[in-house]
Amino acid sequence: MEDYKWIYFFDFHWRLGIDGLSIGPILLTGFITTLATLAAWPVTRDSRLFHFLMLAMYSGQIGLFSSRDLLLFFLMWELELIPVYLLVSMWGGKKRLYSATKFILYTAGGSVFLLMGVLAISLYGSTEPTFNFEILANQCYPVALEIIFYIGFFIAFAVKLPIIPLHTWLPDTHGEAHYSTCMLLAGILLKMGAYGLVRINMELFPHAHSIFSPWLIIIGATQIIYAASTSLGQRNLKKRIAYSSVSHMGFIIIGTGSGTKGKIHAY
Numbered sequence: 001m002e003d004y005k006w007i008y009f010f011d012f013h014w015r016l017g018i019d020g021l022s023i024g025p026i027l028l029t030g031f032i033t034t035l036a037t038l039a040a041w042p043v044t045r046d047s048r049l050f051h052f053l054m055l056a057m058y059s060g061q062i063g064l065f066s067s068r069d070l071l072l073f074f075l076m077w078e079l080e081l082i083p084v085y086l087l088v089s090m091w092g093g094k095k096r097l098y099s100a101t102k103f104i105l106y107t108a109g110g111s112v113f114l115l116m117g118v119l120a121i122s123l124y125g126s127t128e129p130t131f132n133f134e135i136l137a138n139q140c141y142p143v144a145l146e147i148i149f150y151i152g153f154f155i156a157f158a159v160k161l162p163i164i165p166l167h168t169w170l171p172d173t174h175g176e177a178h179y180s181t182c183m184l185l186a187g188i189l190l191k192m193g194a195y196g197l198v199r200i201n202m203e204l205f206p207h208a209h210s211i212f213s214p215w216l217i218i219i220g221a222t223q224i225i226y227a228a229s230t231s232l233g234q235r236n237l238k239k240r241i242a243y244s245s246v247s248h249m250g251f252i253i254i255g256t257g258s259g260t261k262g263k264i265h266a267y
Helices: 023-039 047-065 070-079 081-091 096-123 133-137 143-160 169-176 179-204 206-232 237-258
Strands: 002-007 012-016
Touching: 012 070, 023 047, 023 179, 047 070, 047 081, 047 179, 070 081, 070 096, 070 179, 081 096, 081 169, 081 179, 096 143, 096 169, 133 179, 143 179, 143 206, 169 179, 169 237, 179 206, 179 237, 206 237
Parallel strands: none
Antiparallel strands: 002 012
């Protein structure tokens, strides 16, 4: 666990830690990024910039998975968007600008709900704002307010997961991106939404999560069938993989909805 004051004027802290939940995504990120780097060997135009953006994306993802501070979580969430936009818009296919713009609009729209939620729960019921995950995990809310917080964060994570009907950015972005960028999108980017759903929604709002769990199972089952059926009709291989990724994220949504209640501790 690493914890030191980052911005003294606002009392912001740089808190990083690894626990049983984050170690899996961190190892997965390193493994897939290594394979994606090896798959990028045909890139000859501005190859240094290409690899720099891949490493910047890697840094944002590792920072998000190991963040123990809600504000740092949000900053890493946003930091990761810029490299993806540039990778798609500069090394994509014929519709790369359209796909990159659609990606940034969808994800930025979801980030608005994330920012509002971060600010709201950090200011709730405290004389001093706090973004510390451990303090927020022990904070109690009225059930109605907890449901509102849960829905706000859920919308932000639903775009990144992606949950139907907020999934349309993925086939377009995936279909136009370079193969190595596609590996990072399908292998890591989608898991960031699932990680946020578990780390924040399940851990900070357990009562609201128990209310919405049956609906998550229904959404996940519907997504599996719909996206898998749509995938079969795609002629573009990368779009077919994109829809199959949306389908397999349905299993994660079902797992999230059927998970047992418990606390996650960092070490």
